Amino acid sequence: MITRIDADRELIPAAARFPRMRLSIAGLAGLLLTACAGPSFNGVSLDPPERAPLLQLADSGGARFDLADERGKVVLVFFGYTHCPDICPTTLLDWRRAADLLGRKADDVRFVFVSVDPERDTPAATQRYAARFLPRIVGLTGTRPQIDAMLSTWKLASYRDGIPGDTNMVYTVSHPSQVFVVDRAGQLRLLHRAELTPAQVAADIRELL
DSSP, X not given: OOOHHHHHHHHHHHHHHOGGGXXXXXXXXXXXXXXXXXXXXXXXXXXXXXXXXXXXXXXXXXXXXXXXXXXXXXXXXXXXOTTOSSHHHHHHXXXXXXXXXXXXXXXXXXXXXXXXXXXXXXXXXXXXXXXXXXXXXXXXXXXXXXXXHHHHHTTOOOEEESOTTOOSOOOEEEOOOOEEEEOTTSEEEEEEOTTOOHHHHHHHHHXXX
16 A cells, blocks of 8 residues: 555656646745745645635536635645545545544535546546545536646646557546645635644644634
């Protein structure tokens, strides 16, 4: 079984091949390189915080999910895909454990998993996958143009790793390994690195609540 640390190591070569994966929102890359967290948080803190980018996609029931409508909740956003062999299931499992640690406070948290692989993932398939780890997770995806536009808005990139022209639909996807944490005012506040424990994730959420 691939551990969280091993998964991160596997993603490093992909990031090196695609420099845009070390992208940031208003200097996030610099914060990542220094790994300098604020005194109250385990994750990387954005100072000053900024308004969270636009995120509007259809959920499994066909209703539009709009991140801007989640004011009053702490929102964790992770970009991955359902065929991911390592970092995605690890992250979602950590979310479940963090939610258990939060108890009733988890009702004030929205966990959002966005698939960047719409060629294989529908909204329904994404939701089913996410719910295996934690039923309260919102699973989202869209069309390829919608996903590309969303990634551009977030200043992120995702690439299919495989042989060009391969029609077997067997491939992996390079994607950001971090979780973006939005506070109750809709401000992007933290970046959670993959190596954080569920207890550290839960502690950061409590601070924001």
